[in-house]
Amino acid sequence: MLLIVGSVVVVLSVIGGFLLSHGNLLTLWQPYEILIIGGAAFGAFLTANPGKVVKAAGRGMRDLLRGERYARQDYVDLLSLMYDVLVKMRKEGMMSLEEHVDNPRQSALFNAYPRLAGDTPLIEFITDCLRLMVGGNMNPHELEHLLDVELETHEHEAQLPAHALAKLADSLPGFGIVAAVLGIVTTMASIGGDTAEIGRHVAGALVGTFLGILLSYGFVGPISAAIEHRAQEDGKAYACVKIALLSALRGYNPQVSIEFARKTLSSKARPSFQDLEAHLKGQR
Template sequence: MLILLGALIVIFSVITGYVAHGGQLAILWQPYEFLIISGAAFGGFLIANPGKVIKKVFRVIPLLLKGTVYSKATYMDLLAMLYDLFYKAQREGLLAIEEDVDDPQNSELFQKYPRILAEEEAMTFLTDYLRLMVGGSMNPHELENLMDLELETLHEEEEMPAHAVNMTADALPGFGIIAALLGITIAMGEIDGPVTVIGQLVAAALIGTFTGILAGYSFVGPLGKAMEHRAREKAKLLEIIKVTIMAILNGYKPVLAVEFGRKVMYENERPGFEELENHLKGRG
């Protein structure tokens, strides 16, 4: 919603300011300039990026319209689920959670948290390391190093669409200049014509520069930044899982382990100590 609001504010401000200064709206409509800029930008985007990144860009853009990736309730559910999981393991032994880990979709424990169960990447990350814990074949340091490497890889992959969009945003002013130069070339071809005709051709050419700069800095660039924020939010969910698991492996009780997870959350979504404690009691 904020993305649409921001776009409307940009359009309203630019157009209103232009008209207030006596500008004519008709001159802004230059479809061939738009074709040159958008076509060159999209073609460069296709050349620069592999198919998997291109697909992910178009898959992520609609998701940005939903705003924040995870609500506070999602993080609260994650911490509560981790608490229930490790409390069961503490009470009955690690083997007691083996069935839950092997088939989380049919696990009564996991089914209490549909928000988390729907997060395929987070569930895969969690269950993979729980299997290693149940197997008991890795020491905590090895497990932590492996987690760090996987988190780094996942975050890098999640940021690829943002990098692709940011690169296109950086190039858009240049494509605008290309369109403007082509427009000036056309204007020079009419140098012997009436001054009004030449003026209109030059004005049309300058719209190309204007369009490239506006699109790059007000739309495509901010879209890339929004993708970066989304990638960081997705990484944070996995980081909470990692920190909580490591606390358990280092001998902390579940109620303290989830406190480790709470401390690495962003401030806006982080519950207070008592708020989390009451939430955990409420799930019991």
């Protein structure tokens, strides 16, 4: 929602200010300038990035329109799921989790939380961690190092679309200058002709510079930053799982381990201690 509101504010501010200064709105309609800037920028974006990053950038912009990936209730479910896992591990031993880890789609433990069960990357991260604990006989320090490496890789991949769009935003003013230079070339070819026609060519050239800067700082740059913020926020769920499992491996009881995990969440999405406690008691 904020993405749409912010974009509308940018458009209204720029166009409104132009109209209030007695500008002619039709002067800004320069389809050939748009073609030069948009086409060249898109082509450069395809050249600079592998296919998976291009697709991820498209998904990232789509996801911004859908709102937050994990709401407060999702984190309550995640903490509850980790609590169930840790309780089962403590009461029945590590090997009791083997069937759930090998086939999470058929696991009653995971399917008790349908929304999380449909989040394949997160479930795979949880089961991979548990598989290491079940079959690896690892101490907390070894597991922590492995999880840190995996989370760094996950964060790097999640940030790639944002970095790619940021570079695209940096290039847009340059493509605006390209469009402006081509407009000046056309203008120079019209020297000696009708003065009004020369004025239109000069206006079109200047609009090219204007569009490149506006697209860069008003739209693509902010979208890049929004995708980066979202990726950082989504990574909190993985950090939450990591802390819960490491705390349990260090010998803390499930309730304390879940409290450590809860502390990793941002204040906006973090359920309160009382709410989580009441939720867990309700389940029991």
